[in-house]
Amino acid sequence: MQDSEKITAWFELCEAKARYCRTLDTKDWAGYADLLTEDYELDVSEGTNLPIIKGRDAALKQIQSSILTAKTSHQVHGPEIEIKGDEAKTIWAMQDRVVWGPERPSLIGYGHYHGRWVKRNGKWKLAALKLTRLHMDVEPPTTG
């Protein structure tokens, strides 16, 4: 793999990750699903105690049910990216803000996204994602 190809892959991955966060936060589920492989594996066991979720459809269902009525904002910071041909491993520092409504406390969370990406038909797709947590700030409901 040439330097210029690696650099291109770097920027493609950064854009794919930015799209991942935007489609999640705007609840563009078709756009979100388009970034995942069919055999996608989601590991949010740290913090939720859920088992690893296997398959894009199951992962989507889980995510939708946990944030469907919430407003979310996911931000990613300083990535570590390792590219080997059509596969890439990434770690992004992340912060998320989740607001459910006036009755429930809201969250500001901090952690890392550990991702595995594969390139299929010229597009990077997320094949596995694991979330680890550094800290969660629980904020009291603002009104109500």
Add this chain to the structure above:
Amino acid sequence: MNDIEAIKAQLEIYTLKARHMRMLDTKDWAGYAELLTEDFTLDISEAANIPPIAGRDAALKLIQASIGTGKTVHQIHPPEFELHGDEAHVVWAMHDRTVRGPGEPSLRGYGHHHDRWVRRNGQWRLAAERLTRLHTDIISPAPAKPTPAK
């Protein structure tokens, strides 16, 4: 240094800086030390009112002591790079959250890391870091649960 080499160097340093922050926040001290030169200097004089610290081991000792059992989160934002062959000067906007424990105030800080990176045997290492602060929010600990009325 041609354009491709310069971009490659920037992306290498970008990954190492992200790693540096992650090692700090997960308290992986071996992984953290690996990213530093032996003669690493740490200058947090602006925030902490202590003189710059010379040497990786001394810097590490100070960082470990000041974080202790607290939780930290360091986020880095758009860098400014200045590359000169095997040396790079980088300024990163930085946001950090520090939570020490129940009953203690926590911090949300904003500032910059001014880094000097050097390439030795093909590997970039952090040779110096200076912290400047824009603002620090001190957040009062959550109030203790009210005692039920008698």
